[in-house]
Amino acid sequence: xxxxxxxxxxxxxxxxxxxxxxxxxxxxxxxxxxxxxxxxxxxxxxxxxxxxxxxxxxxxxxxxxxxxxxxxxxxxxxxxxxxxxxxxxxxxxxxxxxxxxxxxxxxxxxxxxxxxxxxxxxxx
Amino acid sequence: xxxxxxxxxxxxxxxxxxxxxxxxxxxxxxxxxxxxxxxxxxxxxxxxxxxxxxxxxxxxxxxxxxxxxxxxxxxxxxxxxxxxxxxxxxxxxxxxxxxxxxxxxxxxxxxxxxxxxxxxxxxx
DNA sequence: TTTACATATGTTTAATTGTTCATATGTATA
DNA sequence: TATACATATGAACAATTAAACATATGTAAA
Numbered sequence: 001x002x003x004x005x006x007x008x009x010x011x012x013x014x015x016x017x018x019x020x021x022x023x024x025x026x027x028x029x030x031x032x033x034x035x036x037x038x039x040x041x042x043x044x045x046x047x048x049x050x051x052x053x054x055x056x057x058x059x060x061x062x063x064x065x066x067x068x069x070x071x072x073x074x075x076x077x078x079x080x081x082x083x084x085x086x087x088x089x090x091x092x093x094x095x096x097x098x099x100x101x102x103x104x105x106x107x108x109x110x111x112x113x114x115x116x117x118x119x120x121x122x123x124x
Numbered sequence: 125x126x127x128x129x130x131x132x133x134x135x136x137x138x139x140x141x142x143x144x145x146x147x148x149x150x151x152x153x154x155x156x157x158x159x160x161x162x163x164x165x166x167x168x169x170x171x172x173x174x175x176x177x178x179x180x181x182x183x184x185x186x187x188x189x190x191x192x193x194x195x196x197x198x199x200x201x202x203x204x205x206x207x208x209x210x211x212x213x214x215x216x217x218x219x220x221x222x223x224x225x226x227x228x229x230x231x232x233x234x235x236x237x238x239x240x241x242x243x244x245x246x247x248x
Numbered sequence: 249t250t251t252a253c254a255t256a257t258g259t260t261t262a263a264t265t266g267t268t269c270a271t272a273t274g275t276a277t278a
Numbered sequence: 279t280a281t282a283c284a285t286a287t288g289a290a291c292a293a294t295t296a297a298a299c300a301t302a303t304g305t306a307a308a
């Protein structure tokens with residue numbers, strides 16, 4: 001029982017044609033629907049821009065308003081606002097109004113987790 | 125001691141100008157170097173394409189050769205090869221040769237973690 | 249209800265990038 | 279050492295997209 005779960009990826013020994021086909025079938029079964037993988041790619045695409053990452057990271061601990069972010073990161077108000085719209089649409093940030101200002105913050109812990117995971121990989 | 129660590133992001137109460145400035149300074153201090161955030165964005169950019177995500181996911185449990193992937197995902201050999209090069213360059217996959225075939229697999233657990241984190245967010 | 253401040257949005261442009269097609273490289277076998 | 283098979287690579291093209299600029303919307307204070 002214990003030995004059966006060893007990761008196939010690590011096995012460099014020869015494998016039969018039948019076993020290969022079995023693996024192919026397993027992969028096909030386990031593969032999520034294209035639609036889900038498309039959404040997943042779209043999610044990562046949002047993290048995949050240095051301006052947006054800077055904005056997201058600036059909100060890692062505290063909420064910030066648009067002008068704060070623009071000032072902190074030396075970006076135009078327009079650029080920040082455009083990017084925040086994308087982050088809003090992807091549900092990566094939430095916001096609240098306070099007077100004339102609108103304060104943005106990370107939407108949930110998932111966002112923090114994803115960034116942290118990426119950081120770990122980058123910092124190797 | 126315990127109360128001081130409460131997450132500022134969740135505080136909707138009014139905050140003084142001085143406190144705001146203190147927060148701005150904190151954010152500036154905590155912000156990683158642009159170079160690091162650039163690399164982080166580059167990493168996510170690699171995950172941010174549906175073809176590459178499909179390829180990565182197909183290798184979630186097992187190593188696969190180029191033709192396997194092309195067949196499984198109904199992609200051209202050229203397209204798969206091009207994308208695998210990008211995945212190789214980003215250290216997201218590793219590979220080994222076995223005769224004429226080259227078997228690719230996810231490089232490490234980080235890759236799996238990042239995909240899983242993204243999946244959790246998408247499946248909400 | 250003006251005026252100023254804060255943010256959002258529409259449009260254009262330049263740059264990036266995924267795919268395709270053609271071809272090259274590498275490996276095993278007859 | 280030809281031939282076939284597996285993978286990689288180069289170049290061209292089409293599509294996507296971030297930034298800049300101008301302008302619109304929303305809010306508060308005079």
